[in-house]
Amino acid sequence: MTLTTRTPVRVCVVGLGRMGRTHLQALRSLGPAVRVVSVADVDESAVARAVEGSDVRGGTDALGLLGHDDVDAVVVASPDPTHAQLVEACLERGLRVLCEKPLTTSVADSEALVEREASLGRRLVQVGFMRRYDPAFADVAHTVLDGRVGAPAVVRTVHRNPVHAYAFEPSTLTCNSASHDVDLLRWVTGDDVAEVSCTTAPGADERFAAVLLRARTASGVLASTELVYGPACGYDVGMEVVGRDGIAATPASATDGDWTDRFDEAHFRQARAWVRSVAQGRPDPDGATALDGLAVSRVLEAAERSRREGGSVVPVAG
Numbered sequence: 001m002t003l004t005t006r007t008p009v010r011v012c013v014v015g016l017g018r019m020g021r022t023h024l025q026a027l028r029s030l031g032p033a034v035r036v037v038s039v040a041d042v043d044e045s046a047v048a049r050a051v052e053g054s055d056v057r058g059g060t061d062a063l064g065l066l067g068h069d070d071v072d073a074v075v076v077a078s079p080d081p082t083h084a085q086l087v088e089a090c091l092e093r094g095l096r097v098l099c100e101k102p103l104t105t106s107v108a109d110s111e112a113l114v115e116r117e118a119s120l121g122r123r124l125v126q127v128g129f130m131r132r133y134d135p136a137f138a139d140v141a142h143t144v145l146d147g148r149v150g151a152p153a154v155v156r157t158v159h160r161n162p163v164h165a166y167a168f169e170p171s172t173l174t175c176n177s178a179s180h181d182v183d184l185l186r187w188v189t190g191d192d193v194a195e196v197s198c199t200t201a202p203g204a205d206e207r208f209a210a211v212l213l214r215a216r217t218a219s220g221v222l223a224s225t226e227l228v229y230g231p232a233c234g235y236d237v238g239m240e241v242v243g244r245d246g247i248a249a250t251p252a253s254a255t256d257g258d259w260t261d262r263f264d265e266a267h268f269r270q271a272r273a274w275v276r277s278v279a280q281g282r283p284d285p286d287g288a289t290a291l292d293g294l295a296v297s298r299v300l301e302a303a304e305r306s307r308r309e310g311g312s313v314v315p316v317a318g
Contacts, residue, residue, distance in 0.1 A: 008035040009278045012071045014062045014086055015078030016041035016050050019100055022264075023075045024050065026271035034275050038065045041078075063089050073278045076100060077128075080176065084109035091116050091124060096278050098270075100128045101179045103293025107301050110294040117290050123283040125290040126274060129183040131237075132286055133273065134266035136250040137184065140239055144188045149243030152189055154222050157181040160236040161229040163207055170200045173211045173227040174304045181213070181225040182299045183288060184239055191217035193299045195314055198307035207231060213303055235262055 011034060013024050020041070027034045039050045040062035051058040059065055066074060066089050073096040076086045084104040090097040091113070103125075104110045117125055131137045144152055159177055161168065168177075186192065193215045201210035208230040215223040240249035253262065270287075277284040298315040306313045 006279070008032060009275050010035050010037045010070050010072045011075060011275075012036075012038040012040070012065055012068075012073075013050075013075045013077065014040045014065075015076065015082075015100075016043065016046040017077065017079075020075070020077035021050075022267050023077050023098075023100075023271065026267045027075070027275070029268060030272060030275060033279070034271075037070050038068065040065050062086060066090065066093060066095065071095060073097065073275075080105050084113065087113055087125060088116060091120065094120070094124070096124050096126075098126050098128055098274050099293075101183075101293070102176065102297060102300065103127050103290060104297065105175070107294070107297045110290075110297040114290045114294050123289060125293070126277075126284060126287040127183075127290065127293040127296075128270065129180060129288040129292070130263055130266040130270045131180050131184060132187060132288065133269035134263055136253065137239060137266075140241060140248045140250055141184070141188045143248040144241050144243065145190070148246065149241060149248050150245030152221050152241050152243050154224075154242040155185050155188060156223070156240045156242075157184060157225045158236060158238045159225060159227050160233040162233050162235060163229060163231050168209060168229045170204050170209045170211055170307065171304060173209060173229070174198055174213065174307050175300050177227055178211075178213055178225055178303065179296050179300060180237075181227075182215075182296045183292060185215065185217070185221075185223050185225075186292065186295060187288075188239075188241055189217050189219070189221045191219050191221060192295060193223075193302075193315055194218045195312050196299055196303045196306060197312040198303040200307055211307065215299070237262065 027036055036056055038057040040059055041047050042060055047058040074090050076099040083099055087097055087099050159181055196215045198213045211227040213225040238250045273284045302313040302315040
């Protein structure tokens with residue numbers, strides 16, 4: 001379904017890897033409401049493929065492309081360590097930005113972005129936790145938030161990955177993959193994580209790793225996340241919330257594909273909602289904020305510390 005706006009929202013897409021191409025496809029599916037005016041990637045061949053047969057501006061200098069006057073908003077889908085500098089550049093230019101998760105790779109960088117955004121007096125940053133837009137996850141979340149299962153007591157999520165061309169490491173599961181699960185926990189409970197622990201199953205190597213993350217929110221909700229990659233796994237994600245009056249859960253969703261296949265609809269819905277919010281000049285109420293990104297960064301940093309050192313860790317607040 002296309003989107004109607006008074007004038008096209010002019011977007012620059014930074015990063016043309018798997019996630020960047022997914023965002024590009026979602027934006028272009030929205031019709032005349034969106035005009036992708038520029039794309040950037042360090043890989044010149046990826047840029048050439050993305051702009052072929054079009055008038056889209058392309059290049060390897062992302063910061064330079066952001067300086068053009070015809071850019072209204074930016075999608076940051078480049079490698080995680082580049083997020084902080086690129087989002088900062090967007091804030092300096094007053095551009096709305098949809099940044100892939102995680103917001104940054106450190107609590108300090110996330111705090112700096114939150115402070116910079118606050119100094120501008122308006123919300124410009126949305127973090128790409130696209131599961132909020134997936135019909136299955138959104139249905140569970142709204143069932144809980146509407147009070148139909150009573151006060152949540154336990155939240156359980158599963159995040160399993162097949163072995164890909166590149167190998168995960170246990171730290172990848174904790175510091176990257178788990179970001180979605182932590183955001184879901186905070187979203188469905190409306191609460192911050194007060195304590196987290198994380199354990200790696202023995203025998204982790206390039207073909208298999210399993211991590212169990214446990215958490216407790218400030219109000220006492222208990223949570224667990226199973227994070228796995230291995231040859232026996234399909235791509236399988238899910239969430240179950242046990243409330244005092246009922247249970248809400250996503251249906252089984254294991255697939256031989258990967259996250260982009262599983263979440264095509266979520267990426268489309270996220271793009272549609274984000275572009276509408278840019279056109280209207282106000283943030284999407286369902287979107288994850290920079291503060292949400294910071295909160296997740298704090299939990300992931302604490303979880304990785306627990307995984308390496310043992311014991312439970314309290315996320316350090318600012």
